[in-house]
Amino acid sequence: MIFKRFVILLLTFLLGTVGSVFAQEPRQLQAALESLWEPPPRNGRASSENMLDIAADALLTAEAEDFRRRWAIEENDNTATCQRRSAAAHFGFGYTLEFLDTQEILYLVGFEQVRRVYMDGRDPPNNFWPNKLGWSKGHWDGNTLVVRTNDFTQGTIDTGNRPLPFGGPDAEMIERYTLSDDLNTLSLHVTRIDAKYYIAPIEMHHTFIRSNRTIFAIDCVPSIY
């Protein structure tokens, strides 16, 4: 009798553990995320372009300061050379973002780049190599979508003459998306963690409103220094 109870308890425990490995039930909220999202009109409010500076500039480690000293913008300006940006750079500037939902995968479009957020908990395949978009896994924490991204290559989250380095084996970005009750406002809290370059996590908060604006691609023309 005791043995049976033990087996039942063990099975229950194992099922509970294994269950967390499988995909979560797609929430209705996940479908409601599908849209284009834009920052609200400024109406005289502070610009978001340098909010990333406020959050990060005083937190640089000695290694990051050294990175800055060695930085040559003419060799590294991803914007001017039309190179792909780090996914972690996206949320410093309050640009638009777009969600497309296929239940197992959320496609997140920003900076004219598509990032796949795996909602089924899958790990990178064996032939995966770290890159600027990293590897993103998402799950629901109550009514909040949590996206955790790792496996970034070394890069920057802000360029110009005073770059903010980010990326490498220890770098991680955690995004927490929460919809308003009327589903028309999206609140985003972003935490960037990179102990090699920052003495503390870089925390930022953004708000987006649902948009039906028609957006389109723009060719990037490389600039010559």
Place this chain on the structure above:
Amino acid sequence: MISKWSLLSSLVFLVNWESSSVFAQEPHPLQSVLQGLWVEDNISGTETLEQRRFISVAESNLRDPGEVFRASYQANADTSSCLMAGALAGEAADFEIVDQGETIDLSAFGRTRRVYMDFWLEPPQTFELNGLGWSTARWAGDMLVIRTTHFLEGAIKSGERPLPFGGPIAQMVERYTLSEDHNHLTVDINLIDPEYYTFSLNVLHSYVRADDIDRDTTCVLN
């Protein structure tokens, strides 16, 4: 499973931190070397190319509220003769550093700013926004990094072309680097004020150690 991983990551991350409010930094040997009188390394005494560049960039990055500030600014309306801490960016004034161990006193423009060497120290509840703000610092290698927040709105440059700065979100980050012979000091100042400027403003001033400096008379607060 995820929570276990998160917990483990958080612990590894905390241990890897260079510093935090819990793990205070050890005193840096260069802190006492910084003490002394410093004058701008500019024999001509005229506005340097770097200062002109700084002002030009600031003016071209002004947002609408900044233009409104300029239009309504009246230098004589402010009867206080005290300049704000950020004014050191627009004008490389002589200054003095006094090392007190847990704090550094930085005197310029006839005012003394106290810099707390506990980077994560928050201002007391009784603290009121003012022109000097709230300064905390830490060492990043051999560089002293000072972060100043809690500024009252003011001007980092007065006169006919004033430059606004300050308010609840404004932040100044100063980076002090000594030369190998310890007789030269570069001060890199980054002013971040999204209310008034599209991008952050940066300026670099060079100083040499001095036996005496021109001390502005103590300013009179309004």
